[in-house]
Amino acid sequence: MSLLSETHAGLASLLETAGFPRVEPAILQPASLFLDLIGEDIRGRMFLTAGPDGEEMCLRPDYTIPVCRAHLDGEDARTPARYSYVGKVFRQRSQGAPEFLQAGVECFGRDDLEAADAEILALGLDSVRHLGVDDADVRIGDEGLFRAVLEALCPPAAWSRRLGELFGETDRLEAALAVMGASEETGSALPATPTLARVLEGLDPAAAKGAVAELLGLTGLRPVGGRSAADIAERLLEQASLSAQDPATVRAAELLSRYLKISGTPRAALAEIEAFAAAQGLDLGTAPARFAARLEALEARGIAADGMSFSASFGRRLDYYTGFVFEIHSSSRPHAGHIVGGGRYDRLLSLLGASEPIPATGFSIWLDRI
Structure with missing residues (x-):
């Protein structure tokens, strides 16, 4: 030791x-x-x-x-x-x-996900109290809710992937949504699309791959960075998709921007999210019920929901997080950064080679910030 x-x-x-x-x-x-x-x-x-x-x-x-x-x-x-x-x-x-x-x-490995999340946050609070922090400020978010809204809006696959990767990086996510919601009607500038990407747009992936491979053969060019013709075709098709605009994509960007502005105490925010979804005809599946169940599990451990703050845009910046996330700050030292950061990261063990999904949750304490 x-x-x-x-x-x-x-x-x-x-x-x-x-x-x-x-x-x-x-x-x-x-x-x-x-x-x-x-x-x-x-x-x-x-x-x-x-x-x-x-x-x-x-x-x-x-x-x-x-x-x-x-x-x-x-x-x-x-x-x-x-x-x-x-x-x-x-x-x-x-x-x-x-x-x-x-x-x-x-x-x-715990299957009672909401109860496990509540235990982890409760232990995080016990830990900072042990370390002498008696003014804990708890901030929570839920990537599961964001993913549910994203899925319900059904943006093009390239946009869905891009926005999912950026969740938790507020400035970059807002910039991406601004591009996604741009149109000639609004006068906003759309990103330039490479000519080859425009040519390939509309082709199925196999045909696009064949076209890129033929072009490389005719020109004698070699792919750089170990990329294959399939990799290049996929990237070009993604660029074309990200640049294409239609009313449904513009609407999805506008509604996502509205969703990300929701914040407040967790129960009030959840009510606002449910009202937002109902007004827009969005089916968020089980995500709201799971959020509510987590609040009940936290309150069963003596953690008042009204004592925490929720932001729909708050996420951890690592893309293996999948659901509930939280940070604990000291309210008297707001510029010191978070003391504790954690949440649910059910993707991580699969990314590391697990043969089947393994639920996972936890936190880290930055001891040098105390």
Whole structure:
């Protein structure tokens, strides 16, 4: 066990007593784990080296992915499991030391999703109280609700994929919706579409692939970056789709923008979302009922719904999150950033190689912000 201060050792004990045994994944991790899941943007923040066989390695920049990987390497990844950690992570940062302490928990395999989410948030609040934060400000969001609205509006597949990837990055999402809702009638400038993309528009994927392959053969050009003719055709068709405008796409952009402005106490926001969906004839499936069930589970644990704030646009910036998300701030230190961040990330273990979906939820505590 690493050397911890008395306060942090007490936090480790609190998490273990709550039923989350402590684990300590290796500090040196394959860099591809993070680059594949988070993207090349994180490369500049990692400390990189090479392993004996030339594999690119890094000092772990967080715990969640290594804990998930270690769980999958166990005997039966389908068996429900809980883990906690308190230790060092390593990131190059513009402010703060590059080596700092992080704590948190991960919970895998529970089918009672809303009850598990409530337990995780309750434990996060217990943790910050242990650390002396007595003015917790809880902010929540729900990617499941956003996805339900997106699915009900049925935008073109390229837009659905693009908007789903941007959820949680408010400025970029708003900019994308502005382009999606642009039209000649509104006087807004549409993005230029490459000529080849316009030519390919309307072709089925197989025909588009054949056309690109023939063009490459005639010109003698070679694809760059390891991309195949199919990759190039898919990208060009996506560009054409993103540039195409029709009344349904413009309406979808306008309604999504309206939805993302909904905020307030969770129950009031849920009522507004349900009224919005009814007025627009949108079927949101089970998402509103699951949101309400989560609020009931939180209140059963003594967490008042009216004591939290909800924003329809709030999401975690990592695209493996799938549902409930939250942050805990200190209301007396609003500029310090979130102290705790977490939520539901049911996609992550599948992305790491799980043979079947495994429910997952958890949180991380940024100890150097306290």
